[in-house]
Amino acid sequence: GAGVSQSPRYKVAKRGQDVALRCDPISGHVSLFWYQQALGQGPEFLTYFQNEAQLDKSGLPSDRFFAERPEGSVSTLKIQRTQQEDSAVYLCASSLHVSGQGQPQHFGDGTRLSIL
Amino acid sequence: AQTVTQSQPEMSVQEAETVTLSCTYDTSESNYYLFWYKQPPSRQMILVIRQEAYKQQNATENRFSVNFQKAAKSFSLKISDSQLGDTAMYFCAFMKERGYGGATNKLIFGTGTLLAVQP
Numbered sequence: 001g002a003g004v005s006q007s008p009r010y011k012v013a014k015r016g017q018d019v020a021l022r023c024d025p026i027s028g029h030v031s032l033f034w035y036q037q038a039l040g041q042g043p044e045f046l047t048y049f050q051n052e053a054q055l056d057k058s059g060l061p062s063d064r065f066f067a068e069r070p071e072g073s074v075s076t077l078k079i080q081r082t083q084q085e086d087s088a089v090y091l092c093a094s095s096l097h098v099s100g101q102g103q104p105q106h107f108g109d110g111t112r113l114s115i116l
Numbered sequence: 117a118q119t120v121t122q123s124q125p126e127m128s129v130q131e132a133e134t135v136t137l138s139c140t141y142d143t144s145e146s147n148y149y150l151f152w153y154k155q156p157p158s159r160q161m162i163l164v165i166r167q168e169a170y171k172q173q174n175a176t177e178n179r180f181s182v183n184f185q186k187a188a189k190s191f192s193l194k195i196s197d198s199q200l201g202d203t204a205m206y207f208c209a210f211m212k213e214r215g216y217g218g219a220t221n222k223l224i225f226g227t228g229t230l231l232a233v234q235p
Contacts, residue, residue, distance in 0.1 A: 031221075033222060033223075035223075040227075040228075041227055041228075042120075042207050042209075042225030042226050042227050042228055043161075043207075043223070043225050044225070045220075045222040045223070045224070048220045050220060055220065056220040056222070059222070060218075073204050089159060091161065093161070093223075101213070101220070102148075102149030102166065102168060102211055102213065102221075103212065103222060104151065104163045104166060105163075106163075107153075107160055107161035107162075108160065109158060109160045110159045110160070111234075112159075
């Protein structure tokens with residue numbers, strides 16, 4: 001596609017429910033990143049994929065967060081047993097090559113997750 | 117660990133005037149990359165400008181330019197001839213150079229500066 005596509009754009013869930021957020025990166029992009037952006041803050045790194053391999057998940061805040069990219073294209077971020085502190089905008093970004101040499105990351109519009 | 121600081125939570129500028137947004141960072145790395153991203157209300161992060169730390173020449177992109185002071189660890193963004201469409205949140209971001217061992221080139225963001233361009 002022309003850009004990074006994320007869905008849904010908005011998601012409201014009750015505390016304790018599981019949610020799944022989808023990211024469709026730019027076609028052919030090898031690297032894929034997930035970030036979490038709390039209200040009034042800058043995005044914070046969650047996890048990184050190189051093709052289908054999850055090479056860095058150091059930013060995932062708890063074991064309730066799980067991400068996958070099984071075919072090296074679309075990625076899903078899953079949050080189990082959601083809590084109010086999970087409320088944030090979740091941003092996905094992709095870059096063309098293996099992460100390195102300062103390649104710009106191209107971002108989607110994000111999914112705004114609200115936990116009631 | 118690297119940190120990025122943006123000390124101006126909000127700024128305002130008149131249309132057609134020039135404004136400078138500040139950013140400082142802390143790192144022990146010698147090679148790295150710095151970025152300015154713009155986030156309008158639509159939420160999509162849009163790359164404004166990119167600077168390679170080993171290049172002394174300041175990056176420019178049309179009306180946008182940076183003042184990169186490596187020794188001072190300062191990376192300010194200058195917007196000339198401000199336009200209404202420049203109204204947005206601006207984030208400064210740091211990226212390590214991928215070195216031996218293949219560290220992830222995640223972006224480390226500041227807290228942002230909300231810029232309002234007034235007609």
